[in-house]
Amino acid sequence: MNTSSGIPPAPERRFASDNNAAVHPLILESLERANRGHAVAYGDDPWTASAEEAFNELFGQQVSTLMVWNGTGANVLALATLLSPAGAVVCSDASHINVDETGAPERILGAKLIDVPTTQGKITPDQVLNLQHLIGVVHHVQPSVLSLTQSTEWGTMYTPNEIGALCDAAHSMGMKVHLDGARIANATAALGGTQQALKSFTVDAGVDVISFGGAKNGMMYGEAVIYLDPELARSAPYVRKQVTQLPSKVRYISAQFSALLTDDLWIKNARHANEMATLLYGQTVGLAGVTLDGAPEVNSIFPVLPAAHIEALRDWSFFYDWDSHHQQVRWMTAWDTELADIDQFVAGIGHFVG
Ligand SMILES: Cc1ncc(COP(=O)(O)O)c(C=O)c1O
The missing domain is CATH 3.40.640.10 (Type I PLP-dependent aspartate aminotransferase-like (Major domain))
Structure with a gap:
């Protein structure tokens, strides 16, 4: 826990990829x-x-x-x-x-x-x-x-x-x-x-x-x-x-x-992942420093972040670059993403990017 340093706890399940998720x-x-x-x-x-x-x-x-x-x-x-x-x-x-x-x-x-x-x-x-x-x-x-x-x-x-x-x-x-x-x-x-x-x-x-x-x-x-x-x-x-x-x-x-x-089960898992991406989008689209296009169609979003803050956020909770020339990254949800993961990730974005 890093709360004493003001750094919020990182989400248990990250937003790197759906193949980072556990087995159902x-x-x-x-x-x-x-x-x-x-x-x-x-x-x-x-x-x-x-x-x-x-x-x-x-x-x-x-x-x-x-x-x-x-x-x-x-x-x-x-x-x-x-x-x-x-x-x-x-x-x-x-x-x-x-x-x-x-x-x-x-x-x-x-x-x-x-x-x-x-x-x-x-x-x-x-x-x-x-x-x-x-x-x-x-x-x-x-x-x-x-x-x-x-x-x-x-x-x-x-x-x-x-x-x-x-x-x-x-x-x-x-x-x-x-x-x-x-x-x-x-x-x-x-x-x-x-x-x-x-x-x-x-x-x-x-x-x-x-x-x-x-x-x-x-x-x-x-x-x-x-x-x-x-x-x-x-x-x-x-x-x-x-x-x-x-x-x-x-x-x-x-x-x-x-x-x-x-x-x-295949639909339930995927539907959940999709819904979590929609929630993640809803909670990040207005945040300072986060530039996002339209709402997700499935389970990923592709924000553009300020270059200076990407590495600190990534070191705290890993995710992949998408287009590194344009500071665009990919955040992806999975069948096991929880609301708490989104809340904690959003808090981290506020801390490292905002
Ligand atoms: C669209 C798409 N096709 C195929 C694959 C193949 O995956 P792997 O060979 O890692 O199982 C992936 C994995 O990320 C993918 O995103």
Whole structure:
């Protein structure tokens, strides 16, 4: 406690990232239940069968689900199975695959990423259609996959219609559409939290393959790659192994997803994270030294702070830079953020920034 020095106590749960959060107790309980006896390795176990069935029910159709270790691996596997020879992945300049995967897609896929400039992480159909000139020219990579992120790295969202229009544009050029859904739960919650909300920007919009997030929404680790058209998954089991994303003890990822999809836990967790971001925004938007744009759509806000105060605030309660050239940082809430965390963080902002 630093109260004697006038420094307020730092929040127990910080605002660095949703993947800094603890594991939800119901996920741990499910892991404990799965942790009995032996099970066939590599996914041929009852926990995986039941998680696969839960995903079929969630999407209201037969899908192909492959559990993987992490989000980068989910993206690499999805893209690897969709890419055609000499194909390229079209993505936003702010996308995780472009910025935060240490070049894993380029290295493992051996393919070019065509990163199109976006202001808040959202690609437009025109940007896709403008790549038409590459098609059929032997000297150019061939646009093969469009990768969208929902919700985006900028905490923005595509409307279902926007994703529909992007899928139409991509499909009209013979491309497939991948959705990086590391935060698909936050987007679904923000769009109403129903099964229909999920379907509206995935199945109905024409998305082909989804990286479905778990670790940012209360799981310990693990993500799932969902092929909405199981035909597209034909090579996926082999490619998953090749790209080192086949865990032997798949049951421990599957058991977590089963718990996450039971009684809408995935929506409850994400809705809570989103609501906490709205509260954080409400309590910080007027503070001296904090410049914020519009209210959050999901679970992150991106304030600009005075350069002189960022480090002291960060040393007190860690968070990430977003655009260090413009003193912009990112504050992100999680399934376990509490009101007290927000109150204490706001007190700290008053102390270090105000
Ligand atoms: C949009 C997005 N996609 C994918 C990932 C992949 O995460 P990881 O490989 O750390 O599990 C992240 C993690 O921050 C992310 O924000």
